[in-house]
Amino acid sequence: MSHQFGLLKERRFRPFFLTQFLGAFNDNVYKNALVVLLTFQSARYTSMSPGILVNLCAGIFILPFFLFSATAGQIADKFEKSRLIRFTKLLEIAIMVLAGFAFALESLALMLGCLFLMGSQSSLFGPVKYAILPQHLREDELIGGNAVVEAGTFLAILIGTLAGGVLISFDQGIVWVSVAVLLLALLGYLASRGIPLAPAASPGLRINWNPITETWRNFQFTRGNRTVFLSILGVSWFWFYGAVFLSQFPAYAKDVLGGNEHAVILLLAVFSVGIGVGSLLCERMSAGRVEIGLVPFGSIGLSLFALDLWWSSPAPGLFASPLPLGEVLAQAATWRVLIDLVGIGVFGGFFIVPLYALIQSRSEPAHRSRTIAGNNILNALFMVIAAGMGAGLLAAGFSVPQLFLVTAVLNAVVAIYIYTLVPEFLLRFIVWLLVHTVYRLRTEGIEHIPEQGPAVLVCNHVSFVDALVIMAASRRPVRFVMDHRIFRLPVLSFVFRESRAIPIAPAKEDPALTQRAFDTVADALAAGELVAIFPEGRITDTGELNPFRPGIRRIVERSPVPVVPMALRGLWGSFFSRKDGPAMSRPLRRGLFNRIELIVGSPVGTSEATPEMLQAHVAALRGELR
Structure with missing residues (x-):
């Protein structure tokens, strides 16, 4: 105030x-x-x-x-x-x-x-x-x-x-x-x-x-x-x-x-x-x-x-x-x-x-x-x-x-x-409610997300609400590349459809959907939008980073834009994570108002945006806090 x-x-x-x-x-x-x-x-x-x-x-x-x-x-x-x-x-x-x-x-x-x-x-x-x-x-x-x-x-x-x-x-x-x-x-x-x-x-x-x-x-x-x-x-x-x-x-x-x-x-x-x-x-x-x-x-x-x-x-x-x-x-x-x-x-x-x-x-x-x-x-x-x-x-x-x-x-x-x-009002209410009841969000380096122009945001994947937390922190709308199966989940399906998330599937499972996803990402970046991906391709089962997949390299080779590394901290062990079993199976296991953090690093150029280097950036931002 x-x-x-x-x-x-x-x-x-x-x-x-x-x-x-x-x-x-x-x-x-x-x-x-x-x-x-x-x-x-x-x-x-x-x-x-x-x-x-x-x-x-x-x-x-x-x-x-x-x-x-x-x-x-x-x-x-x-x-x-x-x-x-x-x-x-x-x-x-x-x-x-x-x-x-x-x-x-x-x-x-x-x-x-x-x-x-x-x-x-x-x-x-x-x-x-x-x-x-x-x-x-x-x-x-x-x-x-x-x-x-x-x-x-x-x-x-x-x-x-x-x-x-x-x-x-x-x-x-x-x-x-x-x-x-x-x-x-x-x-x-x-x-x-x-x-x-x-x-x-x-x-x-x-x-x-x-x-x-x-x-x-x-x-x-x-x-x-x-x-x-x-x-x-x-x-x-x-x-x-x-x-x-x-x-x-x-x-x-x-x-x-x-x-x-x-x-x-x-x-x-x-x-x-x-x-x-x-x-x-x-x-x-x-x-x-x-x-x-x-x-x-x-x-x-x-x-x-x-x-x-x-x-x-x-x-x-x-x-x-x-x-x-x-x-x-x-x-x-x-x-x-x-x-x-x-x-x-x-x-x-x-x-x-x-x-x-x-x-x-x-x-x-x-x-x-x-x-x-x-x-x-x-x-x-x-x-x-x-x-x-x-x-x-x-x-x-x-x-x-x-x-x-x-x-x-x-x-x-x-x-x-x-x-x-205008479902955007309800969408933002759901996101706002999440970070003001279940969690208490602290951000650091949020100014590194460009105010204008295209960029790719990359982040570790800890829980089912990672995208919502990033959405709450960003001053600009973000289009997330999400596994197509998440669109079947109640509430999350509404959130991601209304935020114009981009569904993707493994190339072996549905090569046509994979290609459409990369085409949509390229179009979004050409239009000056922010696109966010979780390069691990899956939510962690251990709290540690999974290897980053090569999809990020394919994106920046086609659309050479800044890449912004980010790290979520404090979500491991929450209701929406997979610690000690399936996610969302133990309500309020840590109570309400849990402190979580989103740490945003400086943008990196296309030449540095390899899976290995980005994983190292994200790991450094995350530190020891899971």
């Missing part, structure tokens, strides 16, 4: 973080101050009911995301991003000055107009916010950077919401709010002046000002990469899920827990802190890489904790009048509810942070901002659908806990659907 917090000391990240934090803070100070004002003093401004006004405010703020996100994505791709951010902050200052006049004039129309302008400014900032991170951060910093941004955003939402409600409740509250939002806008602009340059991704782009046709084009960009598009759907689903919960906190606190407005604040605080903690834990749990294996883990927690929230919720309507917060906390059921909300928040962080990092890292740089703009449009659409579903189910007689139950079940259905379409 220290690595991600270290980014806050870097000029390439800290000014941007402060800018977006202050912007989110300011949005929520104004929005909540306006909502509280209209809830308790609506008669001063209009004959409309407070409930209608509050929902109108939500709709007015989100409308610009539909209208302007497509144009904002083009602008973010066409122009230098740090200058664009400073422009949005100057726009924010102007809007806050106008908001001060709206409060002073007690003009409801002008207040709502400022809210619309704030939504417009946020829709312009949105594509820049996420597109600039890959330009200033290395790939191994994307998870940490996104984690800090997400944690900061939810903290800003929480503090801003509380501050807006408190400030407007003071005597002369309108003055306090007017001064606060203008001061925050000025601080945001000052922070933005420190953001380093971020060159335009597509300076020659001709902007299409038609929001309808450009929105459709943005969706085409997002669909260009199937994994990115489904990741965007996952992000949008999270905002759907979150919108359902956040919108129901007031009713849940009042009707189910029997609390007052302080109970609402408590639920919001616990939920926000949970998301912040989950976001910050992502870097540690993913070792700094874009680890999409956390996404299925997150979706499991989102459903399980929501199910328990439904199960453990008290029956609605038990309390005749609102209870003080102390009495609400004195109920045992309240603490279980709070634990569930923390769990939902934490697993929500596990779910959302890798998805944002994946979208950033795999989007085409030339139209990354437009891809993110498409994401923002879908996010807004899903939140509107969430509001409609919530209103519809409540009108049909569902209770708030039952609405949470429906959301939990829908979350499981959506997760299964996405992971069926």
Whole structure:
């Protein structure tokens, strides 16, 4: 976690973080101050009911995301991003000055107009916010950077919401709010002046000002990469899920827990802190890489904790009048509810942070901002659908806990659907689970695996999960050459098929399959991929290295690429090894969390890549530890 917090000391990240934090803070100070004002003093401004006004405010703020996100994505791709951010902050200052006049004039129309302008400014900032991170951060910093941004955003939402409600409740509250939002806008602009340059991704782009046709084009960009598009759907689903919960906190606190407005604040605080903690834990749990294996883990927690929230919720309507917060906390059921909300928040962080990092890292740089703009449009659409579903189910007689139950079940259905379409998520989850439960993996020399271009990885073969361990350690996808019989094993068959492993058989057994395997290896290396082989040709029965076979020589003679020797240590004697008999015959023979190591040596040239020399390299890397 220290690595991600270290980014806050870097000029390439800290000014941007402060800018977006202050912007989110300011949005929520104004929005909540306006909502509280209209809830308790609506008669001063209009004959409309407070409930209608509050929902109108939500709709007015989100409308610009539909209208302007497509144009904002083009602008973010066409122009230098740090200058664009400073422009949005100057726009924010102007809007806050106008908001001060709206409060002073007690003009409801002008207040709502400022809210619309704030939504417009946020829709312009949105594509820049996420597109600039890959330009200033290395790939191994994307998870940490996104984690800090997400944690900061939810903290800003929480503090801003509380501050807006408190400030407007003071005597002369309108003055306090007017001064606060203008001061925050000025601080945001000052922070933005420190953001380093971020060159335009597509300076020659001709902007299409038609929001309808450009929105459709943005969706085409997002669909260009199937994994990115489904990741965007996952992000949008999270905002759907979150919108359902956040919108129901007031009713849940009042009707189910029997609390007052302080109970609402408590639920919001616990939920926000949970998301912040989950976001910050992502870097540690993913070792700094874009680890999409956390996404299925997150979706499991989102459903399980929501199910328990439904199960453990008290029956609605038990309390005749609102209870003080102390009495609400004195109920045992309240603490279980709070634990569930923390769990939902934490697993929500596990779910959302890798998805944002994946979208950033795999989007085409030339139209990354437009891809993110498409994401923002879908996010807004899903939140509107969430509001409609919530209103519809409540009108049909569902209770708030039952609405949470429906959301939990829908979350499981959506997760299964996405992971069926893109098995890579489930594949990475299996690999991540292996090296975080059965084993604890330490790597050394992992930087010797090339960041780009083809290479052959060679390693000793100790167990049935050797390939999975290497897969977990490598920042790049690896195609393994595997004995064709392993494709018949449950789970491993799924893992290796989805990772595009290359089946091979002994030449005496199936010469055609052997030839196809070598042809596929050559094609993969020509395409710049990583290929891994276990030159022993079989899993060791003794813990010692078996002689390396000549297949490696045939590969490098046909494709002269670097060869990277590696050694696995600590797997001998584990459940998946053949020590003392067949593998996988004695469950948990060494318990859980066994320490294992992957030691990676310097690449060797084609002339040195003989079976004998590579075996000597691997043996030296392995040392005495089996």
